[in-house]
Amino acid sequence: MSRPQQVQLSHGGGGREMNEFIHEIFFRRFENPFLKAEDAATLTLNGQVAMTTDSFTVEPLFFAGGNIGSLAIAGTTNDLAMVAAQPKYLTCSFILEEGFAFSELEKIVDTMAQEIVPTGAVIVCGDTKVVPKGCADKVFINTTGVGEILLPNVSASQLQVGDVLLVSRDIGRHGACVLAARESLRLESEIESDCATLWPVVNQLLSSGITPHAMRDATRGGLAAVLNEWCQSSNVQMRLQEQAIPVDAAVKGVCELFGFEPYDLANEGTFIIAVPAEQATMTLDVLQRFQPQAAIIGEVVAGSPAKPVLCSPWGSKRYLDFPVGELLPRIC
């Protein structure tokens, strides 16, 4: 039996075609006891709950190390993990452009079904809209998630003077990877996005008794945006050792070529963590089990203005500013 090779307007119309389409494309891949043909899913949640949402519009849809589907799963479950919440239930909502290839959509949904496994979460309900050709660019995905908070008050406002700051791996990969893909750069070694779910490493940290004051994945705005927001929220300064911040040589190369700072580039599976000084070694140890490039990059200090300060190996200092301007549109 023939079936269409491209998304049609009727796949979002609410009639028989939509019904068949969502069963064929989504239900089959995301199957779990919560996912039913109802308007809302019925769940159980205990204690304090975290909730987060993200829409994904990345261009290109497929890049080295992932695609919009892995991004949609990692992005939302990471936001839960960053407040020490165990991801439990996700919704996913697709806006599809008429004419989008089934083969690409199926690849994306297959990826989502794989990527969600290590997060421990399940997709409990969804929504599909189809817009006429030219009204959207191929596919946009929203994922929204809820999780159970295992450790309360992990927050941008909880930094304490004396806290040690660590980064979970080398920075700037996702931004550099998407930039290279768009510019069709031929690099000696392809830059892979860091796109990954962070729940396994966060789970390990919490199980090891680490009590982070703050965690944040350094997505849009990169390390620079996270550290500036933290300084503002907790009204503290930071002292960062520039040479301690891991950046891959290929990422540095792309930055030099396009005039970006690696600190401003987006990451999609890299986080900053602030812990009490006495937990710094153990935190580093756990982080390095997952990514050997994890590093201690600085500490929280008293001072004003409430901004991060970058210290160079030769003793000079400068403020690390909030990124300004267009940066990269459609990075996630």
Add this chain to the structure above:
Amino acid sequence: MSRPQQVQLSHGGGGREMNEFIHEIFFRRFENPFLKAEDAATLTLNGQVAMTTDSFTVEPLFFAGGNIGSLAIAGTTNDLAMVAAQPKYLTCSFILEEGFAFSELEKIVDTMAQEIVPTGAVIVCGDTKVVPKGCADKVFINTTGVGEILLPNVSASQLQVGDVLLVSRDIGRHGACVLAARESLRLESEIESDCATLWPVVNQLLSSGITPHAMRDATRGGLAAVLNEWCQSSNVQMRLQEQAIPVDAAVKGVCELFGFEPYDLANEGTFIIAVPAEQATMTLDVLQRFQPQAAIIGEVVAGSPAKPVLCSPWGSKRYLDFPVGELLPRIC
């Protein structure tokens, strides 16, 4: 001080401009104790929880009786109300096209802030993406909600033979209204969308001791899609009195003009409810306090195939089929 009149790419970049933009446009209007500048909101939820998601792509953005903002609030909170869940927390995620007018965006967000009040819910977190001009059509909004289930097992699969079916008001308004707006029809009387939050009436039904077996707002696919899904899920037939189903004369007129059936047209604040026969009168009474056109339209019967049957006043019968084909794209 001058400020931009249109959305710019930098408003989605993750840097300083985005930070200012989301505070100015969203935080100020949606203010509540849960909404903070964190990646995830921290909530408390008790007992069984319902979760639902919807992305809104309606065109035109503004129509008689509402706009994409009221739709985004009503659509998602209605999906919660339909499983007898009290709406509690909503996320909202915007995909904005570069160049979209601030004035229109502010109107939409103002509407959302008003419409959410009667639902009792609050917006706890959000996300903003900006895509280059031509990559999306003005604005798409995703809202995802969670609520506390007050009565378990209200579901498409719970219909019982003998249940009475009621509709909460006249059908087809939203579809006819959007269609008329797109075709720039000049009608004698403007058709207003039924777009509205259903939580107040559902809350009243539940407080009155009504125990619905199923409720569903008849959105995309209209009454026809809901009744067909219910028949399939519960493996029952339905007998509907065609003349009992309320349809406004202007909606009938639009249907005749364009060859639509009012049963297939989308609604955005109209629901079908199946109750035990002994609760039918009280259910009608409560529904009519909110909308005088509410009506008993039929009953659940045994029989095969599992489809709704329309009975005309002169004794003829026909199956009410699942809507098929394109219907109206971008209706919600």
